Amino acid sequence: MDIFESRKEGWLILELKGRMDAITSPLVREKIAFVIGQGETRILLDCLGLEYVSSAGFRILFEAAYNIQDLKGGIGCYGVNANVRKIFNMADLASEIPIFNTQEEALQG
């Protein structure tokens, strides 16, 4: 699992590449907790390279969503493949982290 960071129009973009499973999810958790600790409250997840999210993975994403919501910030994602979208819908995660088709759509929110 690789995580790349960039910034655009006031949003921190975290590009997630690989699989979020029991082994790799703690890396994502650590990263998100770190950036929130640094004061980031507007985060977009670039999921173009995200292959899969397991139950351990969506726990981290729920946690991130609620932490951001508590701070009155915003979180969204884009570039979600069919497999990951299915998991988002099954776990009702899409109601907490809105899914956009493209980065442009996400930025317009």
Next chain:
Amino acid sequence: MARSKALLRSAAQEEHADPGRILKKANLELLDGNEMFMFITVFLGILNVRTGELTYGNAAHVSPILIDKEGRCELVELPPGKPLGIRKQGGYETQRRLLLPGDSLLVFTDGVTEAESGAKGFYGEERLLSLLRSLSPANGTAAAPLSPAPPAAGAARYVEAVLGGVKSFCAADPRSDDIAVVCVSYLGNEYKKKGIS
């Protein structure tokens, strides 16, 4: 896990066998004092053995697989539902479907489909479906749930096949997640007539 099971059992007694209501109640109980943000995913099904009606609800669990008596396999579509222990808001839907005699329902954790082999990647849904289809009567290795053999053998055979399939797929590679597999075969009235319970 032990607490979750106890809460689900207790909720089941109070909520009149309605999976959606049971999940909602158990969720509220689990949220109480859950500072560690621990959660569980649940597929909760209740089978009426007289009618074959399966009522079920889902809390972010992977879809179970329905295997009919001919060995055809189908992923059961589940209503969306958050894991238990995550948030107070939101409900859990109850759905229904009728099982026919000889149908088997295989429920499993994502540790099955996530099992990894360094050389071959992940076990995956397609490989699992393919394994189950290979046990169909058409392939001559049926679990034969309606044969005179003890009917529970059909369900046990599916479970053994899945565990064996995953083990052999992973070979020496360590697995990343725990694995649980449960299979229930619906017998209908055929076995009652024959005096088999």
